[in-house]
Amino acid sequence: MATLKELSNKEILVTPGHRACAGCGFPIIIKQALLAADNPVVVGCATGCMEVCTTIYPYTAWKVPFIHNAFENSAATVSGVEAAYQSLKRRGKIDKKIDFIAFGGDGGTYDIGFQSLSGAMERGHDMLYICYDNQAYMNTGIQRSSATPRGANTTTSPAGSESYGKKQYRKDLTEVMVAHGIPYVAQGSPAMWNDLVSKVNKGLAVEGPAFMAVIQPCVLGWKYPADQTIELAKLAVDTCFWPLYEIVDGEYKLTYRPKEKKPLVDFLRKQDRFRHLFKPENEHIIAELQAEVDRKWDALLAKCGEQA
Amino acid sequence: MSVPKDAGWKDVPKAGRILEPGCAAKYETGGWRTYRPVHVPENCINCLLCWVYCPDMSIQVENGRFKGIDYRYCKGCGVCAQVCPGKRGNKALMMLLDEEAQGAEGDTK
Amino acid sequence: MSIRVAKTGNEAVAEGMRQINPDVVAAYPITPQTEIVQIFSSFVANGKVDTEFVTVESEHSAMSATVGASSAGARAMTATSANGLALMWEIVYIAASMRLPIVMPVVNRALSGPINIHCDHSDTMGARDAGWVQIFSENAQEAYDNLLQAVRIAEDKNVLLPVMVTMDGFIISHAMEVMHLLEDEKVRKWVGEYVPENPLLDVDNPVTVGPLDLYDWNMEHKRQQAEAMIQAKPVILEVAKDYAKLSGREYGLFEEYMLDDAEIAIVVLGSTAGTAKEVVKALRADGVKAGLLKVRVFRPFPAREIAAALGGKKAIAVMDRSDSFNAVSGPVFAEVRSAMYGVENAPKIVDYIYGIGGRDVTMDHIKSVYDDLAKIVKTGQVERALTYLGIRE
Numbered sequence: 094m095a096t097l098k099e100l101s102n103k104e105i106l107v108t109p110g111h112r113a114c115a116g117c118g119f120p121i122i123i124k125q126a127l128l129a130a131d132n133p134v135v136v137g138c139a140t141g142c143m144e145v146c147t148t149i150y151p152y153t154a155w156k157v158p159f160i161h162n163a164f165e166n167s168a169a170t171v172s173g174v175e176a177a178y179q180s181l182k183r184r185g186k187i188d189k190k191i192d193f194i195a196f197g198g199d200g201g202t203y204d205i206g207f208q209s210l211s212g213a214m215e216r217g218h219d220m221l222y223i224c225y226d227n228q229a230y231m232n233t234g235i236q237r238s239s240a241t242p243r244g245a246n247t248t249t250s251p252a253g254s255e256s257y258g259k260k261q262y263r264k265d266l267t268e269v270m271v272a273h274g275i276p277y278v279a280q281g282s283p284a285m286w287n288d289l290v291s292k293v294n295k296g297l298a299v300e301g302p303a304f305m306a307v308i309q310p311c312v313l314g315w316k317y318p319a320d321q322t323i324e325l326a327k328l329a330v331d332t333c334f335w336p337l338y339e340i341v342d343g344e345y346k347l348t349y350r351p352k353e354k355k356p357l358v359d360f361l362r363k364q365d366r367f368r369h370l371f372k373p374e375n376e377h378i379i380a381e382l383q384a385e386v387d388r389k390w391d392a393l394l395a396k397c398g399e400q401a
Numbered sequence: 402m403s404v405p406k407d408a409g410w411k412d413v414p415k416a417g418r419i420l421e422p423g424c425a426a427k428y429e430t431g432g433w434r435t436y437r438p439v440h441v442p443e444n445c446i447n448c449l450l451c452w453v454y455c456p457d458m459s460i461q462v463e464n465g466r467f468k469g470i471d472y473r474y475c476k477g478c479g480v481c482a483q484v485c486p487g488k489r490g491n492k493a494l495m496m497l498l499d500e501e502a503q504g505a506e507g508d509t510k
Numbered sequence: 511m512s513i514r515v516a517k518t519g520n521e522a523v524a525e526g527m528r529q530i531n532p533d534v535v536a537a538y539p540i541t542p543q544t545e546i547v548q549i550f551s552s553f554v555a556n557g558k559v560d561t562e563f564v565t566v567e568s569e570h571s572a573m574s575a576t577v578g579a580s581s582a583g584a585r586a587m588t589a590t591s592a593n594g595l596a597l598m599w600e601i602v603y604i605a606a607s608m609r610l611p612i613v614m615p616v617v618n619r620a621l622s623g624p625i626n627i628h629c630d631h632s633d634t635m636g637a638r639d640a641g642w643v644q645i646f647s648e649n650a651q652e653a654y655d656n657l658l659q660a661v662r663i664a665e666d667k668n669v670l671l672p673v674m675v676t677m678d679g680f681i682i683s684h685a686m687e688v689m690h691l692l693e694d695e696k697v698r699k700w701v702g703e704y705v706p707e708n709p710l711l712d713v714d715n716p717v718t719v720g721p722l723d724l725y726d727w728n729m730e731h732k733r734q735q736a737e738a739m740i741q742a743k744p745v746i747l748e749v750a751k752d753y754a755k756l757s758g759r760e761y762g763l764f765e766e767y768m769l770d771d772a773e774i775a776i777v778v779l780g781s782t783a784g785t786a787k788e789v790v791k792a793l794r795a796d797g798v799k800a801g802l803l804k805v806r807v808f809r810p811f812p813a814r815e816i817a818a819a820l821g822g823k824k825a826i827a828v829m830d831r832s833d834s835f836n837a838v839s840g841p842v843f844a845e846v847r848s849a850m851y852g853v854e855n856a857p858k859i860v861d862y863i864y865g866i867g868g869r870d871v872t873m874d875h876i877k878s879v880y881d882d883l884a885k886i887v888k889t890g891q892v893e894r895a896l897t898y899l900g901i902r903e
Contacts, residue, residue, distance in 0.1 A: 286453045
């Protein structure tokens with residue numbers, strides 16, 4: 094595993110001058126992911142904040158070849174790029190080793206791009222799909238997605254006198270991807286740079302498809318001060334709301350176990366999207382959310398062969 | 402990418418392709434800033450956490466050591482100061498109101 | 511010179527794709543296109559092509575992967591019909607705006623609903639403003655010939671637009687006919703090597719494609735796209751001329767059949783032209799000055815050339831195998847009549863919507879159209895501007 098000192102000698106293949114909000118989480122994810130690559134990388138990206146903020150014509154923040162096609166087809170598009178690579182390599186027109194990363198937000202991955210992702214993974218393209226999961230449709234103004242946690246206030250699951258926010262628990266896409274039987278699946282957090290870099294590195298190195306869900310705090314959508322991005326990405330992990338684990342060829346492995354499992358409220362309290370949950374009439378929801386985190390965490394520990 | 406102001410539709414690459422990699426670096430976002438991080442060298446342990454977490458690639462590093470802050474792009478989010486462990490509880494990056502910090506010690510502009 | 515074979519339209523097109531030997535094909539089965547995908551799969555399975563065949567999970571992904579492959583620098587193809595084309599709609603527009611020389615056979619089928627698997631042109635007519643070159647075929651021979659030419663048209667430096675080559679579902683796609691294939695080597699040489707512009711896989715020269723292009727430059731890029739379609743017209747003719755040298759078969763923007771001295775004529779696309787030519791022959795035998803104009807290239811629309819060809823006629827019927835539901839006419843009529851505007855002594859012009867959902871169109875139907883035209887000429891009166899041909903009243 095490279096140290097930060099070693100990594101800092103590498104060229105960062107995404108530039109400043111992008112228009113993401115101050116404190117946005119996704120540029121940190123791009124930076125760490127591209128630092129993890131050993132080979133030249135071609136990147137595809139779904140419509141969303143990442144694409145919009147990094148490629149406002151005539152500017153691009155990407156120093157690697159980059160393609161944006163549409164919202165729901167990042168995986169299919171990159172599968173085509175990868176197919177072209179396999180074909181041209183076979184025909185002797187390319188001799189370099191090239192890696193492929195498809196990015197998508199949670200809307201473009203869990204929801205509208207779900208079929209495209211499932212198809213690309215099932216077909217076995219040699220590519221890494223990274224979902225930057227900020228838990229709502231942030232680019233269009235914070236609408237709920239199937240990745241939005243239960244209880245969150247979004248513009249289409251607003252909290253109100255008769256509502257505590259989103260009713261449903263979030264879809265566990267990571268587990269759905271495990272069910273695809275692909276060689277590598279992982280969850281990451283930009284707060285744990287070494288864990289994330291190492292996972293991207295593994296995801297690119299495996300032959301065949303790899304999937305990573307990476308949590309991405311969003312200043313606007315989660316409603317917190319801009320300097321708290323990494324703090325929240327860390328709290329998500331330390332409360333076991335967003336465990337860091339990987340599945341290599343079907344084998345579960347916990348890659349980070351918090352020394353002390355923090356209560357979920359530590360994560361919730363810092364975000365105004367959950368503020369309404371702290372009203373007396375909604376407090377039972379917090380208890381339910383905690384119980385769900387506990388249940389899933391225990392199940393994960395069992396899968397990873399860890400002591401509860 | 403430089404698109405000349407007087408360019409017409411025949412003069413620009415097809416389909417909106419951008420042929421100059423990383424040319425967003427020509428677009429400076431420093432003007433968005435309200436607060437700016439100011440470096441306090443004596444508290445810096447060169448852990449480079451600010452470098453790896455800065456969303457705007459605005460922490461400059463040379464030979465594995467903190468070199469400076471690129472205020473042309475820094476949007477003043479404060480992540481660097483937040484993640485900074487500093488030395489004995491004293492952070493090596495402080496957030497100061499931008500105009501007040503102009504010319505303050507540690508300003509590497 | 512060439513190989514005489516009996517093939518269905520789907521088989522002929524699949525053979526053409528084998529000879530082109532594209533780098534990538536990403537396709538999804540749909541009736542009546544399915545056989546193309548099946549036959550091509552067997553070519554892949556038996557090493558007859560070097561193509562990377564991507565068995566996508568939908569047409570949306572078929573076009574998405576094709577766009578990815580083409581952007582990467584590959585010669586890329588797909589094929590579809592009707593609802594498949596509709597599902598890829600969003601990306602059909604994107605392929606054209608990204609200026610990718612993708613070639614796509616479309617086996618025409620009625621667009622749902624109600625669901626129907628048979629031929630009409632509602633699928634490709636709906637895509638007429640998507641920015642693709644559209645070439646229609648009368649039979650399997652033309653579908654094959656058009657497919658080969660499409661590659662050269664699409665990849666021409668002055669064009670760089672995707673091309674749809676259409677053939678009528680079942681009527682052409684599934685009907686066996688005697689046709690001529692060219693030799694593999696000849697085709698490969700004629701089609702030539704594809705040299706992509708700004709491919710993604712040129713990692714030493716990283717390009718960003720598909721950026722956010724707002725009001726500042728979007729209109730200039732769309733103007734470039736419009737220019738490419740204008741430039742496509744002469745290129746289509748040049749390619750056709752070169753193809754005639756190779757095959758002995760000549761193509762234009764449209765075909766004129768006994769049109770020169772005709773007084774009445776119909777404008778038609780696709781397989782119906784074959785039926786209509788027989789009617790014209792019979793009418794001519796009876797001394798009726800009937801003629802026919804078969805549109806081959808619908809996009810770019812050869813408005814000026816069609817106006818010149820129809821200028822001196824007395825009455826014209828446009829045959830539309832789809833409806834625009836605009837309470838006026840079908841789409842071909844709208845184009846043709848617009849082309850005729852301002853033409854001196856312009857003929858009377860009427861529209862017939864026919865063959866919807868595979869409704870059979872017989873020689874008698876076509877004959878009735880010419881009879882209507884003869885009546886218009888005789889009376890100088892147009893009774894009906896739009897007729898639904900063969901409808902139960």
